[in-house]
Amino acid sequence: MSEAVATQLSGWGRTTPTVAQLVEANSPSQIANLITQSSSRGVLARGLGRSYGDAAQSGGATVVDMTTMTDFSLNPENMSVTADAGASIDNILREIVPRGFFVPVSAGTRIITVGGAIAADIHGKNHHRDGSFGAHVTEIVIINGRGEQLTLAPENPQFWATIGGMGLTGIITSATFTVIPIQSSYISVDTERLKDLESIMSSLLERDHEYRYTVAWIDSVSPSGRGVITRGDHATIAQCDSEGIKNPESYDPKKIASAPGLVPPGLLNKLSVRAFNEGWYRKHPRSRIGELQRIGAFFHPLDGVHDWNRIYGPRGFLQYQFQVPDSASDLIGVVLNKLREIGAPSFLTVLKRFGPGNQAPLSFPQSGWTLAADLPAGISELGRTLDQLDELISAVGGRLYLAKDSRQSPANFARTYPRLDEWRGIRDTMDPNHVFASDLSRRLEI
Template sequence: MPVKATVWRPASLEQLQQLVYQARQGSLIARGLGRSYGDAAQCAEGNVIDLGGFDRIELDPVQGTVTAGGGVSLASVLRVIVPAGFFLPVTPGTRNVTVGGAIAADVHGKNHHVEGSFASHVRQLQLVDGNGEMRTLQPDGEAEAADAFWATAGGMGLTGAITEATFTLLPIRTSLISVDTDRHGTLDSLMAAMVEGDARYRYSVAWVDSLHPRGRGVLTRGDHTSLEQLQEQASAQMADPLAYDPRALASAPAFLPGGLLNTWTVRAFNETWFRKAPAHRIGELQAIGPFFHPLDGVADWNRIYGPAGFLQYQFAVPDEAAELVPRVLEALRGIGAPSFLTVLKRFGSANAGPLSFPGPGWTLAADVPAAVPGLFELLDRLDEQVAASGGRLYLAKDSRQSAAMFQRSYPGLDDWRRQRTRLDPRSVFSSDLARRIGL
């Protein structure tokens, strides 16, 4: 839901500090590129800070690190680091998020089961706290600074404004991904293959046919292509192994009728998508964009949902509650809620962030048209099952969970609140999300 707020774009650190120092209680939130699906970066009748002016990027190829401003997009970082032989340690499903936003949401990617979430690779960050003071936070520093770091990582911008961060990079020899693809006729087969491949693949993700009664899907797994693999396949990219030039390939129409996405059209799409995928293919070379950020290749892709829009339901549950994955899909089918973009991933170990989303087990994300009758009532019931299983919802994607659901499913909340009070004693930083769920 749109809200009214005053947007500020400080041109210097001093201007940002003054803005925070003069702010009243609950009146500020920083905003990146607006890719959260809910109200995390909204502050109704308050002030939103656009950190686009904090755009420094400095690569240290010797240390294998980059220092980037909080307002720098991952897209901009990639344009610097990939031609130099490096890749992001973790990338979400879009490159159009800022470094500050990636830390505040502690984003995850296709490699969480191997390398954790984004904050696990941050060596240091600069934070303007609720008093307008600059703090340097490190995850392995002295206890007070480390606790503040982990409260900020996943803290949804509520501990202060992240102005800069230094994080480690992954060395690569080419800008291609060597991808193995397998079709699975049942969800059981798909999930078993994902578990079996945890130790063998750096990247793993599955598309699930949400409308199919057996939950069939397509599993894609891979790693960065070596120079030897490039030579073996006689790739034309041998002339420039680190070439990188992502771009949007198409644009969704400016207006689509609200009923375009329904059970029948999504079923037809899913059938085509499943049949189009190879039953088994090894070592296909794919560019970074199509493998990691497929929706970035279609400008304004959200228009396909029509004027009523959509919501994403993303939850994480431990391995022992894996049966909740097919149960949620069955429940969505039961009310005729079509999801043509349904993604299943594996999670590895959690980090020390009290509000960080990932923990060992499974995460399912389903994009559903918001106008489906009975959707919100169903999701409330599913929330109860997620919480009872020891799971939780992803704050960066949430737009409707209750305060009771949130407080029940994040057991580290009291520790986070203590750190938040220390970093922002005047409670200057707030958001519509924070007010909705009682943060």
């Protein structure tokens, strides 16, 4: 059995690290032993550490590093992939894209594991038509709090409690999910630059159904809320041929840059973000149709920059991502204004539409709008301001994404996830002694 090593762990936002006993996973039976022999601090699975807050850390606990179990296989006949929980979407794409398949849902980074994608029930630019990752999972193999291995299918409530369950129902060891056929590794992208938030939102509303993928970037510094909408579909062979692309199925995304190791606090400030946003806005044409972009450039632009989370300096950053129903669409503008008022510079502000949610009690997406903004943790008044925004959002039935959250209160969480008690009931059948615990579950009293 691999040795436990005291290791400081934090989320992608690099705030509030804690120290846990980190153990490399090597087999389901070893994981079952770790669970049955765990200390009172509990056990938690960790993947590639891309959740922004405290979901994949657990002070004093045994944290199982799942990234050492990475096998997966494509089954082209029934269009599915069966993968170890620790297999990364990055590696899976490198294998399946050249063979003509793509993951059903892709987050803003491919440096995530299958287990993490299920636990956070990730969503992508196609949520409005395809739902979240969990909707495409057909089987989950999990080890519960008693150390027993279960195979869960969508008919089982324990399956849905695990989807979006933030790793608190057990340690997923492997899963099967469906994949979609593609003809090339390119996306045909239409770009629309719009000069205010209202036009962006109405364009998203009117035209979302025309494309598989849609997302809007908002210039958070501009008072008008101007931005750029990009929409795309997988490019056909014919489209690639007409653009003279050779080997349209080849796929080999590379790191193009690395963020410096030491960044002074305050590098990202109102001025630098204003300059970046101005450039980013100007870089896009008012309108462009049918540009072919590589999958990596379209879905995972930041994966090209290694450790980009370091640019926020030593205090780290957080991402505020919330969802509100259509009836409260005005809150998008309210939140953007409020963040601008306190001078919170965000260069990654993303707006998109969600389709209906799924049956997982803790899954984040629900019909309506979602906005995500990266915010440096050092801004004064940030805590108070976000608490006020939490109130506004929860009052209209909206909520925050647990994979991003690092600061909401337990009361706000419980109020905005009304199926929490139902989820707890199912969790207790899988983990009666609450062996599975994270800093997030302690902070939110889940």
